Amino acid sequence: MRIASWNVNSLNARLPRVEEWLQRLEPDVVCIQETKLANDSFPALAFEALGYSSAHHGQGQWNGVAILSRVGLDDVVVDFADGGEPDVDARVIWATCAGVRVASVYVPNGREVDHEHYHYKLAWLGRLRAHLDANHSADEPLAVLGDFNIAPEDDDVWDINAFAGKTHVTPRERAALDTIKEWGLTDTFRHIWPENPGLFSYYDYTAGRFHKRQGIRIDLVLATQTLIDTATSAIVDRNGRKAWDGNKPSDHVPIYADFAIDA
């Protein structure tokens, strides 16, 4: 089973890139973030034409997450089922695809350290943990994919010194991510690559960062041990960002992992 994730930074702007990428990569399950679409504007028919069922949790101008699957899409849940109030943003959707429980997550950015949005980010990860505690067991085949807006380790950043005092690398953010992992999830990329050889999933549009390979790895495939045991590859698909003709790239690169289980 090939499971992929991509923060597309507007599905409206990126749909041709996404369609080309789907046909090239042939993933079984795809998690999309930042659709920036309302549910009634989601291009379900375009994905159906490529063989994918889909489920979308959108709000319009900002955020928006989706799951596509060509191996079944059941038991869709949006947001958190943790007994709390609905999230103010559309940032998480869940579905079961060929027996694997999948989440597509768009973790809040945080903006600045100690900004109100930074505390929302930490609390949001706490709710993700609470949802896992309340609804799932770590012995299930389960994967949480998406834009975590946190670089797990210093070598997931092109120059850690450039991030002094900035979000995405602070101990509090990494501790919040560790709380998710401690539930029973492993970073599939790190499992395959014990040291990051310079593969990053996000490049700021400005300053030619992509071409200078000055990026950070903040898009992750977190998987339970039963899946990790079958992992055969984990890739940050640098070429996928632009698909074929180089026009209108996202600021994120698609990622994917292959698991040797029946899809």
Add this chain to the structure above:
DNA sequence: ATGGTGGACCTTCCA
């Protein structure tokens, strides 16, 4: 250079 780029949208917010 309080810069740079891109997407939302309508003048400014967000990443």
